[in-house]
Amino acid sequence: MTITKSTAAKSAILALVAGTLLASGTALAQGGGPTPKTAEEAAGKQVFHQCAACHSLDSSKNAFGPSLYNVVGRKAGSIPRFDYSDALKASNITWTEDSLRQWIAGNDKFVPGTRMRHVAITDRAEQDYLIAFLKSLKQ
Numbered sequence: 001m002t003i004t005k006s007t008a009a010k011s012a013i014l015a016l017v018a019g020t021l022l023a024s025g026t027a028l029a030q031g032g033g034p035t036p037k038t039a040e041e042a043a044g045k046q047v048f049h050q051c052a053a054c055h056s057l058d059s060s061k062n063a064f065g066p067s068l069y070n071v072v073g074r075k076a077g078s079i080p081r082f083d084y085s086d087a088l089k090a091s092n093i094t095w096t097e098d099s100l101r102q103w104i105a106g107n108d109k110f111v112p113g114t115r116m117r118h119v120a121i122t123d124r125a126e127q128d129y130l131i132a133f134l135k136s137l138k139q
């Protein structure tokens, strides 16, 4: 089997995260939200630290940003009582792996006029982890 550079890097990160989790069982409990079931979800939860200031992991609570609970499969701008930008409401996006990837790679390029501060997660592995974590935010 040929191991590509990025696969190797990805495994290294996963091993690192898994090791950290084993070393400190409490890491899983921190920050609220569901307990990650896979190393990918756990790595995604780490990446989510960049989002947590504005997005609650509580299933129903909106913070500065809308709740991301059940976000995969949801229509953009559709949470009641959250004051979305007109740009996001009019975007006609459904949140799938693909659209989420474009959003986290450069949200203001994907939806010009969005109210969410610029984020740029361009590393493919980090995107995969974050999306795996977002997918786990459901019942």
Ligand code: HEC
Pocket: 048, 050, 051, 052, 053, 054, 055, 064, 065, 066, 067, 068, 071, 075, 076, 077, 078, 079, 083, 084, 085, 086, 087, 088, 095, 103, 104, 113, 114, 115, 116, 117, 119, 121, 130
């Ligand atoms: C500085 C605060 C802030 C940060 C940091 C932030 N967001 Fe947001 N997010 C928002 C706001 C505000 C909105 C609503 C945007 C709008 O209405 O245009 C939003 C909207 C979203 C949406 C659309 C949800 C929906 O209901 O349509 C997703 C998905 C999202 N953010 C994911 C993320 C992820 C993933 C990160 C971390 C990489 C992140 N956000 C970081 C504030 C933030």
